Amino acid sequence: MTTDASQSPAHGSAKHLYQRHQAVLPDWLAVYYADPIELTHGEGRHVWDAEGNKYLDFFGGILTTMTAHALPEVTKAVSEQAGRIIHSSTLYLNRPMVDLAERIAKLSGIPDARVFFTTSGTEANDTALLLATAYRRSNQILAMRNSYHGRSFTSVGITGNKGWSPTSLSPLQTLYVHGGVRTRGPYADLDDAGFIAACVADLEDLLGHVRPPAALIAEPIQGVGGFTAPPDGLYAAFREVLHERGILWIADEVQTGWGRTGDNFWGWQAHGQNGPPDILTFAKGIGNGMSIGGVVARAEVMNCLDSNSISTFGGTQITMAAGLANLTYLLEHDLQGNARRVGGLLIERLRAIAAQLPGVREVRGRGLMIGVELVKPGTDQADPDGAAAVLEAAREGGLLMGKGGGHNTSVLRIAPPLSLTVAEAEEGAAILERALRSTQF
Known part of the structure; x- marks a missing residue:
């Protein structure tokens, strides 16, 4: 020091x-x-x-500071945008928001994708849960043990880590699934194929006892849980079981997105043998310190809400300018x-x-x-x-x-x-x- x-x-x-x-x-x-x-x-x-x-x-x-502190390309974009207009809300057309949404939709791997911007990962996951429960007309959610998804009332209610979940009260009914931690728990001694098979059997058994849930939400690598991960392919195997029952898969990419894992641009791609998730959430690194979160979903899921909605601060011009500059730098370098x-x-x-x-x-x-x-x-x-x-x-x-x-x-x-x-x-x-x-x- x-x-x-x-x-x-x-x-x-x-x-x-x-x-x-x-x-x-x-x-x-x-x-x-x-x-x-x-x-x-x-x-x-x-x-x-x-x-x-x-x-x-x-x-x-x-x-969150994904590329570098004081990255000139990002600070320049923020400064120039601040000199024009900082904010107008989603009630007005917003060119930087559309520009960034187009790029993220294409990168997401989700067909016919729609993008909604929020101010944080918590809010992104909250929105994903709203979409899934509205689309499926169910308030039951599958989540992973040892997981973390944010600090809102709904995201705390599906967090499988008691150190970060201060209340058991929730508008959602949550069922916790095995598989997020490879080297601890009842299946730790199995080889990777056996581990996946045991977790899938547990999921199938669980689903045989409950009404069909709305979605499974999972971090490809659990962040707050200590950077734990299942073997590659687990969520692909889960998705096959879920898809048969119409249950959605939400990939929480708040910590794993944008190439951080090195092998893939998104964490879900290590489990993508059966296609992309139905909903993807992101935040943190895309803004390189600016408050950006968001949700990507195929159009029929994103458009399922039957009431009006806006975002006052999600997608605001100054954060979108930062996101565009940061994403460009990330890809070009x-x-x-x-x-x-x-x-x-x-x-x-x-x-x-x-x-x-x-x-x-x-x-x-x-x-x-x-x-x-x-x-x-x-x-x-x-x-x-x-x-x-x-x-x-x-x-x-x-x-x-x-x-x-x-x-x-x-x-x-x-x-x-x-x-x-x-x-x-x-x-x-x-x-x-x-x-x-x-x-x-």
């Missing part, structure tokens, strides 16, 4: 700001670190805090390919480190979406205290990461901007190795 005192603002310390934060914001609004930090600016894959400390950013504002190459090197480097440390149970992931699961050495028991200690030590060393995972937050979440260089990947791995060793792993 390096310090540049010239960058430090003169209007009070982070400690004082945290006291003000605690006095006026909710207790449940979590912040990282025993001594929280205020990030004041960034460039490329680095950010600086209010004290002038420089960090390598391996979390990107929760997978093949950041998906970079995620595959650099992410592959980073995963192998971290697995080599983990092989020497009994407190690391698993290094998993794909592209630049990597989870490092920690356990108490000599056991298979999650170690959230250890994960918190490593997070602190990494920050002291100049590296920012996230954490998550199941009921116990014991997985380090690594998701840098997709423009990460090989040298930066090596630097981050070295800092993380020192942090792991210093906390007695």
